[in-house]
Amino acid sequence: MILRKHDLLLQDSRARDDGTDVDAMELCFELLSLAGAIDRDCAARLRPHRLSEGKFVILSLLRDRPRGLPPHELADGAGVTRATITGLIDGLERDGLLRRVPDKADRRSISVRLTPQGAALAADLGGAHTAWIATLTGDLTMEERKMLRKLLRRIWMRTDAGRAAEPVS
Known part of the structure; x- marks a missing residue:
């Protein structure tokens, strides 16, 4: 469900191991991916009109x-x-x-x-x-x-x- 660009950011944060809560980042990226999917579905439903x-x-x-x-x-x-x-x-x-x-x-x-x-x-x-x-x-x-x-x-x-x-x- 996470976009490739977000997955790369998560991998980078895990590799740095600087104390960032990567799980919290991942949840935010999942929310962004969901919002993007809803936007794309909405656009696809309106496009024929x-x-x-x-x-x-x-x-x-x-x-x-x-x-x-x-x-x-x-x-x-x-x-x-x-x-x-x-x-x-x-x-x-x-x-x-x-x-x-x-x-x-x-x-x-x-x-x-x-x-x-x-x-x-x-x-x-x-x-x-x-x-x-x-x-x-x-x-x-x-x-x-x-x-x-x-x-x-x-x-x-x-x-x-x-x-x-x-x-x-």
Whole structure:
């Protein structure tokens, strides 16, 4: 399950025998490998629909919003920059899945809305994709899920991002 590059780092650490907890390193690398595998599977499931994960998120955010959202709200919701959201919107608009609608009261403002084709894809793919995601941990008992969440949070809090984040209750 560990990538070759990580295996080489582990071998090097074992050879140095400098007191590094190689077992802890190996566990981290296994977690990275799992995250990478999930990302690759996700990309493979979205590819036939000509979607990236970012584009899928945009479709999902707009799915139940017939009046659409302004680009800055899409960027915030997707966790991307405004420059990135522009590229995602451009691509989805080019594919006929959404459109920009000018605000009649304020011509400087626009709303991004799904086209009928985009709404159909969001509805069809949304359910299937979220169901697939749920299967990844679906066979864990509630106690196992609780323990895994607790352990993942402990690891998260050791990352720079975790230490900088708002405290999670």
